[in-house]
Amino acid sequence: MANEKFAYAPAPESRAVVDLAPSYGLFIDGEFAEAADGTVFKTVSPSSEEVLAEVARAGEADVDRAVKAARKAFQSWGALPGAERGKYLFRIARILQERSRELAVLESLDNGKPIRETRDVDLPLVAAHFFYYAGWADKLSYAGYGPDPRPLGVAGQVIPWNFPLLMLAWKIAPALAAGNTVVLKPAETTPLSALFFADVCRQAGLPRGVVNILTGYGDAGAALVAHPDVDKVAFTGSTGVGRAIARSVAGTRKKVTLELGGKAANIVFDDAPIDQAVEGIVNGIFFNQGHVCCAGSRLLVQESVQEEVLDALKRRMSTLRVGDPLDKNTDIGAINSAEQLARITSLAEAGEAEGAERWAPACELPSSGYWFAPTLFTGVTQAHRIAREEIFGPVLSVLTFRTPAEAVEKANNTPYGLSAGIWTEKGSRILSMANKLRAGVVWANTFNKFDPTSPFGGYKESGYGREGGRHGLEGYLAGAADPTSEHASEKESATNEGV
Known part of the structure; x- marks a missing residue:
């Protein structure tokens, strides 16, 4: 009897809380749109192999369009006072809490992880990251990165499929708090929560072009990383892809954060x-x-x-x-x-x-x-x-x-x-x-404990840079006397306009 499992009656969470559309477009400049070449792919539920939706597949033309939208939005977003940016992040955090049940079910459907984890771990941490970095938005001069830290510009972010919404929060929240705009590519097997987050951004009234979501395969991620108008690259994924990214950005002035594999x-x-x-x-x-x-x-x-x-x-x-x-x-x-x-x-x-x-x-x-x-x-x-x-x-x-x-x-x-x-x-x-x-x-005496105030990152082939905590802001900031991007003068102008 000691080894027998308790008999549990099924206790399924209702799928009815998620309203899935048959198809989704790319989210560029505040609007959903088809891919330039009309290409689509299907995302399936790994627990049943059921097709959940058809999703637009981004190509180079779409990447260019999204980066241009982000660059245009940066002119006003980067100049916005930190307290005003913080208000948008607080609003996003509250909406995420309000829609947490819907997003938890969606994540379990598209990713395959248990609802207990998405409901009790992922979604609370997602909201907590936006709350945490909302608080930093008007305190950047006290973060330890110079008396007048500036945003870099456009951040190109590529996230994996294991924690789709949480990895999105790890990357987008500090980028926006620091005054950057974002083009994010979710993994091809788990695109839905990122697309739902785009709707959260619209619900929060986030200005057009500040966040752009490109669904697609590795070629879209590679085009985003290599785009000459991207100032910051943030990637979480395999060590092999991380090496390719490091080679791609070598010789440029792009800032890079890589969070790669592990064998703990x-x-x-x-x-x-x-x-x-x-x-x-x-x-x-x-x-x-x-x-x-x-x-x-x-x-x-x-x-x-x-x-x-x-x-x-x-x-x-x-x-x-x-x-x-x-x-x-x-x-x-x-x-x-x-x-x-x-x-x-x-x-x-x-x-x-x-x-x-x-x-x-x-x-x-x-x-x-x-x-x-x-x-x-x-x-x-x-x-x-x-x-x-x-x-x-x-x-x-x-x-x-x-x-x-x-x-x-x-x-x-x-x-x-x-x-x-x-x-x-x-x-x-x-x-x-x-x-x-x-x-x-x-x-x-514990394991897998995370908190938005604590930095996370590795050594050796596990990558470099840190995400989370005060340290997570560093990769999205440039000191006033340290222009690390070819758009430095443009950023300085935008920031001065805000003053």
Whole structure:
């Protein structure tokens, strides 16, 4: 009986709260419009493979049109007093709260993540980021970036599919607070929440052209990054694409922020509170189906407690419920796409072929959609592909260590450096380990905790720059005596007009 799941009656959230149109256009200069060449693509629900809507596919001509609209809008938006810009951000934040149920359902439909996560994590954080940066809008001279920081101009932003609306908030909120205008390209598998956000902007009365949304594929993102009239590039996604972006902007004066992949170590010492640690391990790797760049995908357990931790972890994994993302009982939703499912499956098979021992709880997966059961591997070495490569799915690799020095060495033995977790009752050990781990974020006795006031970013192949907190403003500001864009004189004129 101890391993049996409780029987839960279905508790689905209603789809009726979302009014989906059969087709959507690009959002340019305050209006929805077809792509220049009329090309469209379909977005599907990963839990059912149902076509949700038809969406316009942006090309180079559309990118150029959106950048021109953003450049024109910058003349007045960049000159607007910070307090006035802050009012728009506050208004957007309040509308996001008012429409949070609608947006949570939409995100679960288009992304596949459980409604409990979109409702209780994503949407509250989205609104919190806009509230937070609204407060900064009239205090930029106190942010530590010079006495008279100026906006850069047009920000080209490309976001991933794992947290569509939250990544949008991470990028758009600080950009607008600093006085920049935005052209944003969401991922092709999750375009709907960004398009609904465009409607939020209109509802908030945001001036035309300040925010532009271009749905499309990688070619649209590449054209946006390479556009000569873009002053700032912000990208969250794979390390491979991040390298391509870095090459594309090399030799230009564009500011760049890259938040890329990760292979985080979650380190459990023998004095850790085991039950608490197990919850942190589960949250670290199975939250959002493991579609998290900072996921704790490598579990490092001190040898003396390995058996106890694994027994408790397997018991906990056996209670996880996989299924309909709109069911409030669901713990693990659908994999975002067939392509991502194929990658996860391939790497899991490689783990078995290389000698690691695979385990997953008994789990009945739905017959349609893209699904993968929560899985862990034991007997993993640092040579295994599953210990080196980012899987971006609900797959945990378990390694062991004997001493803190060995834990640090194994944790840092990765090309990535985005995050890490430490589980121990000793505060001195937490501080000592945190100083030695090459990770942008180190959690102590918790994991995957985010706050708009805290900066987030990585080292090495996990990218550079920070998003969130006061630090998140830096990438969108230029000091008065530090014109970093070819449009510096234009910005200075626009700012002086505001004064």
